[in-house]
Amino acid sequence: LFALGRQLTIEYYDCAPGALLDPVEIETAFLKAADESHATVITSSFHKFEPQGVSGVVIIAESHFTVHAWPEHNYAAVDIFTCGDSIDIKRAVDSLTLSLGSAHVVVSSDRNRGLIPYGPRKKTV
Amino acid sequence: LFALGRQLTIEYYDCAPGALLDPVEIETAFLKAADESHATVITSSFHKFEPQGVSGVVIIAESHFTVHAWPEHNYAAVDIFTCGDSIDIKRAVDSLTLSLGSAHVVVSSDRNRGLIPYGPRKKTV
Numbered sequence: 180l181f182a183l184g185r186q187l188t189i190e191y192y193d194c195a196p197g198a199l200l201d202p203v204e205i206e207t208a209f210l211k212a213a214d215e216s217h218a219t220v221i222t223s224s225f226h227k228f229e230p231q232g233v234s235g236v237v238i239i240a241e242s243h244f245t246v247h248a249w250p251e252h253n254y255a256a257v258d259i260f261t262c263g264d265s266i267d268i269k270r271a272v273d274s275l276t277l278s279l280g281s282a283h284v285v286v287s288s289d290r291n292r293g294l295i296p297y298g299p300r301k302k303t304v
Numbered sequence: 305l306f307a308l309g310r311q312l313t314i315e316y317y318d319c320a321p322g323a324l325l326d327p328v329e330i331e332t333a334f335l336k337a338a339d340e341s342h343a344t345v346i347t348s349s350f351h352k353f354e355p356q357g358v359s360g361v362v363i364i365a366e367s368h369f370t371v372h373a374w375p376e377h378n379y380a381a382v383d384i385f386t387c388g389d390s391i392d393i394k395r396a397v398d399s400l401t402l403s404l405g406s407a408h409v410v411v412s413s414d415r416n417r418g419l420i421p422y423g424p425r426k427k428t429v
Binding site: 183184186188190221222224226228234235236238240242243245247249252254256258260262287288290292293294295 | 308309311313315346347349351353359360361363365367368370372374377379381383385387412413415417418419420
């Protein structure tokens with residue numbers, strides 16, 4: 180079997196006080212992580228909820244980064260979904276750890292997505 | 305422990321031929337699924353890749369729907385991330401099954417996100 184995609188879910192606990200309040204700052208952190216991991220950014224969209232909370236997505240050519248942040252718990256739920264082998268996922272995770280000032284990072288899952296019975300390139304005959 | 309969020313990953317295999325080609329059609333399907341599941345749509349963004357492939361996200365007040373579609377494999381990788389209890393997740397999954405014409409749907413994971421040691425409401429003292 181060949182996996183079309185790979186998805187990590189990452190829990191950023193104990194983020195720096197204030198690090199999850201401003202959607203512009205969080206978007207900047209995610210665009211930096213995408214860039215550092217060699218992703219190609221297609222578009223991004225970040226939204227602030229009242230009284231607090233931020234949701235955001237960066238669509239990359241290789242799939243996506245998403246985040247949902249609960250400032251009141253200093254916690255952010257992050258997904259990194261990639262296809263292909265060009266993304267340096269560890270670098271993205273570490274970049275976000277630094278930007279969010281998280282003292283407790285848990286990669287809660289790392290899974291294949293889209294199992295197909297053959298690879299993406301057809302064999303020559 | 306209390307979970308701030310819940311995330312399902314769903315594999316839509318054997319989608320109807322052509323169902324994964326048009327980003328506008330796919331966006332319509334996702335907005336319909338969000339609506340039917342009682343989600344509050346904040347914004348959506350769908351992107352078509354060349355020669356084929358669609359990525360999209362619907363940010364909802366309760367978190368997100370994302371999709372990455374591989375038309376050449378009639379396969380779509382979907383995430384439904386929710387917080388709170390107001391979303392009818394089964395209805396969203398079923399709505400997408402119908403819209404995408406998928407003959408083989410696998411809920412590949414159903415997990416809690418953001419475990420905190422207490423509930424969102426403070427106890428009265």
